[in-house]
Amino acid sequence: MADYGHDLQFGYFLIPDNSDPAALLDLGGRLDELGYDLIGIQDHPYQRRYFDTMALIAMLLAQTERVRIFPDVANLPLRLPTMLAKEAATLDQLSGGRFELGLGAGAFWDAIAAMGGPVRTPGEAIGALEEAIAIVRAMWSGGRGLRHDGEIYRVIGAQPGPAPAHDMSIWLGVLGPRALRLTGRAADGWVPSMSYLSPIESLDRQAIIDDAARAAGRAPAAVRRIYNINGSFADSASAPFSGGDREVIGTVEHWVSALTTLATEYGFGSFILWTDPTPENLRLFIDEVAPAVRERVAAVRAGR
Secondary structure, eight states: OBOOOOOOEEEEEEOOBOSOHHHHHHHHHHHHHHTOSEEEEOOOTTOTTBOOHHHHHHHHHHHOSSOEEEETTEEGGGSOHHHHHHHHHHHHHHTTSOBOEEEEOOOOHHHHHHTTOOOOOHHHHHHHHHHHHHHHHHHTTTOSSEEEEOSSOEEEEEOOOOOOSSOOOEEEOOOSHHHHHHHHHHOSEEOOBTTTSOHHHHHHHHHHHHHHHHHTTOOGGGSEEEEEEEEEEOSSOSSOOOTTOSSEEEOHHHHHHHHHHHHHTBOOOEEEEESOOOHHHHHIIIIIIHHHHHHHHHHHHHHO
16 A cells, blocks of 8 residues: 655546537636646547547647646557657647646557557557657757667657746556556656556556666656546445445545545545536536545545
8 A cells, every 4th residue: 555645636537529629628618617637638549539639638728727738648659759749848838837748658559550550569569658758858858969769769860849838747558567667767657547457456556666666766756646537426335435446436425535545545646537527527526525535635644
């Protein structure tokens, strides 16, 4: 069990559905007005029912004032790291430092190939992710004449810039041991989803990240843990929250208890809600769940 002491953040997992553009933009505006800390947007460019995630993020950042937005997570095989670095820094500059970069190694390879992208083995995908992190950071460094001659990417004399407006984080959405070790030594955050990885299953992965961070001379707390959580509000909970659960369903009190446990026993500091975006659901999470979780987590930490 772990608690990395991170400040708590509460966000929403927004689906880039293109069926109602006005409603989608309105949802982003409501999340900002309600006081959400983060909006995470999945990136599946081959999905015909979805808008392009980076273009959507640009629109949402332009019409919001406070909320931070990140791709949850960016599809690296279809986005060159040099261009991704420039997109990320541009969005961050134009929004006053409200963009974070989530990165994924790729999945659904047939769909990626159908769009002209590469089909990579698991080893190649993680190798590409590691090279991409180095390239992105170099593109943000303000140096001159970037060169990278890797197994996957070649960059010959590219001119870095612009730099982000703030010390931008790179969060990885990965699950395998090699990728988790990469997270520990080179990334700023880890973004798993509860639907794929239960809290109890996350502990072994957390340990891999922590060991890799220490081996690289970093504190494990240098890696923020961001959890995509699917669920819903209900009049009652069928059972107390369990580390084996893959969703949260229940009352506000049930949600408060679940997220407090996830923060103080499983190390998660950012919670990205995936549920039906009704006005009541959005209000309950940010107005009732979030402040109660902050209060209880503070009490647990003070008691320790």
